[in-house]
Amino acid sequence: MNVFQAGLFEGKVVLITGGGTGIGRALALAFGELGAMVVIAARREGPLSGVVKTIEDRGGRACMYTLDVRDEARVEEVVRGIWQDVGGVDVLVNNAGGNFMSPAVAMSAHGFRTVLDINLVGTFLMSQAVGRRWLDEGREGSIVNISATNAEYGSPLMAHSGASKAGINNLTQTLAVEWGGTGVRVNAVLPGPVRTEGSDERLWTDAALVERVEEGIPLGRFTTPRDVVGVVVFLASEAGAFLTGSLIALDGGERLRSLIF
């Protein structure tokens, strides 16, 4: 992260959902190193407290809330608590997400809804709870949604995830238009495949599949959490001040692989 100025987010509060593991953890540690007050929120206390401790051990500031992004009442309670405890939020990263592999014909309606609820409805609820306060206070803010390249060109074995991420892309652009007048920016990053705790357990379990996918990526490797950090920090910073409604694919060209024959 040393391409970014030290103290870039000094005085700013950055709220990251799903900040206890994977991409969210990498984001939390990076924003902590850049001086932000980092607030992380997810269901499990264990991973969250580990990240808070690491940030504090490195001299940064952080706190945590347990919440399920599908629970509207709890989302409102947590966001109200954040406003009381640390004075508000400057950057919201909607990173919490769920996925599993299943052919569409075998997927239960509950399984489909579960992923839609976490990814799309959760992103809406968090954005609404934070955005309402920004609009009421005339306060500027930046939302970065973690989408995925499976939002585009179909999403075999991940019908729920692809549909939810396509919804996130559209929601990103709608909120960018509705809220732009008050200085609220809303953007999305679309990573390609990333190796993380959650995805290794649920998606990248087959070594042959991983190898095949990796071979098809023009830049020759999976996206890393560090790649995601660079783009999210850029979008949330002053360098991204004129970007809103942007959907940035971050996949080493993986989504274009079908163009090579």
Ligand SMILES: CCCCC/C=C/C(=O)SCCNC(=O)CCNC(=O)[C@H](O)C(C)(C)COP(=O)(O)OP(=O)(O)OC[C@H]1O[C@@H](n2cnc3c(N)ncnc32)[C@H](O)[C@@H]1OP(=O)(O)O
């Ligand atoms: C280009 C690359 C594209 C990749 C894009 C995106 C990648 C990622 O998102 S990776 C992130 C992976 N991390 C996670 O998924 C972490 C969070 N995940 C979870 O908590 C669970 O996996 C969850 C999504 C299933 C949600 O958990 P929970 O709320 O506890 O839901 P249930 O366990 O009660 O299950 C609900 C429903 O879904 C069915 N189901 C769950 N897993 C599977 C599976 N592997 N195969 C088929 N069906 C599954 C489950 O059976 C329930 O349905 P019903 O049985 O009909 O009740």
Ligand SMILES: NC(=O)C1=CN([C@@H]2O[C@H](COP(=O)(O)OP(=O)(O)OC[C@H]3O[C@@H](n4cnc5c(N)ncnc54)[C@H](OP(=O)(O)O)[C@@H]3O)[C@@H](O)[C@H]2O)C=CC1
């Ligand atoms: N890995 C990949 O290949 C890709 C991932 N992405 C996206 O990146 C984001 C992060 O995923 P990744 O780091 O890989 O996976 P992880 O499973 O490591 O992280 C997901 C995080 O979301 C939290 N979470 C899940 N469900 C909920 C919920 N209902 N309420 C609150 N928090 C929740 C989890 O914490 P807890 O269980 O404690 O709630 C966990 O910390 C997701 O949005 C994912 O879709 C996008 C493209 C590719």
